[in-house]
Amino acid sequence: MLALIAQASTANDVGVNVAQNVAFYIIAALMVWSAFRVVTTDNVVHAALWLAVVLVGVAAQFILAAAEFVAISQVLVYIGAVMVLFLFGIMLTRASVGSEDKVNLNNQGWAIGIPVALAMFGVLVYAVIDAFEDSVLIEPSAEQIAGTTTAISDGYLGPYLIPFIALSFVLLAAAIGAIVLARKD
Amino acid sequence: MYAANFLVLAAALFCFGVFGVIARKNAVMVLMSIELILNSVNLNLVAFALMNGVTIDGHVFALFIIAIAAAEVGVGLAMVLLIYRNRRTIALDELSEMKG
Numbered sequence: 113m114l115a116l117i118a119q120a121s122t123a124n125d126v127g128v129n130v131a132q133n134v135a136f137y138i139i140a141a142l143m144v145w146s147a148f149r150v151v152t153t154d155n156v157v158h159a160a161l162w163l164a165v166v167l168v169g170v171a172a173q174f175i176l177a178a179a180e181f182v183a184i185s186q187v188l189v190y191i192g193a194v195m196v197l198f199l200f201g202i203m204l205t206r207a208s209v210g211s212e213d214k215v216n217l218n219n220q221g222w223a224i225g226i227p228v229a230l231a232m233f234g235v236l237v238y239a240v241i242d243a244f245e246d247s248v249l250i251e252p253s254a255e256q257i258a259g260t261t262t263a264i265s266d267g268y269l270g271p272y273l274i275p276f277i278a279l280s281f282v283l284l285a286a287a288i289g290a291i292v293l294a295r296k297d
Numbered sequence: 298m299y300a301a302n303f304l305v306l307a308a309a310l311f312c313f314g315v316f317g318v319i320a321r322k323n324a325v326m327v328l329m330s331i332e333l334i335l336n337s338v339n340l341n342l343v344a345f346a347l348m349n350g351v352t353i354d355g356h357v358f359a360l361f362i363i364a365i366a367a368a369e370v371g372v373g374l375a376m377v378l379l380i381y382r383n384r385r386t387i388a389l390d391e392l393s394e395m396k397g
Contacts (some may be wrong), residue, residue, distance in 0.1 A: 286368030
């Protein structure tokens with residue numbers, strides 16, 4: 113990673129945009145800290161709010177990667193709908209909210225997660241650096257960025273039509289299933 | 298922008314999510330960790346869309362994952378509510394009737 117940063121500061125000829133990189137690292141640091149707090153905080157509601165910060169950061173990274181339609185969908189679906197669902201779930205299960213009643217939110221064997229996660233991170237970073245060390249993301253032109261949403265709709269109504277319809281049925285089944293499960297008889 | 302930037306960030310988010318799934322006892326917090334994992338995959342897909350020419354397939358798959366994640370959270374939280382209603386707890390280590 114450090115080698116990559118050093119490389120990025122010197123290699124201006126391969127289309128590395130400095131402003132984009134600076135914004136990326138600021139948002140990435142915020143996201144990593146927020147994700148850390150999601151899995152370590154003692155308060156369930158705080159975890160949900162830290163998760164909202166991570167989701168906003170992901171949306172910002174989508175905009176940096178010229179995927180503004182996905183970014184807007186992320187904001188609408190995740191921060192609009194999924195976060196409200198999480199807060200309702202926390203409220204309805206009466207999880208201990210305040211910090212006055214200190215409950216342990218972790219399993220007994222939670223420490224086994226640390227070596228597992230670190231080992232997995234090491235393997236993933238090794239694989240990523242090994243495979244994608246020199247690959248540079250293309251900076252799309254203004255016309256390409258303006259045509260993104262058109263291209264997405266063309267994709268959905270063209271080659272991805274069958275998966276799109278299948279996804280609609282999955283969502284319908286999930287909605288009906290959630291109602292059936294949560295309904296009080 | 299190097300592709301590895303996005304991929305390493307996504308790997309970090311993924312590992313935080315895996316840690317949360319292993320370590321957390323509250324079922325709602327496990328669902329939150331799963332959201333972290335799904336979002337890291339979305340970051341990867343959007344980065345891959347810019348790697349070999351400007352393609353749109355990564356965006357389409359990311360939108361698919363967003364929709365699937367919404368469905369997953371809906372069904373998951375309904376199950377958590379059902380468990381809470383029957384057992385008055387959502388601590389995952391106490392749900393062990395199936396253990397032999």
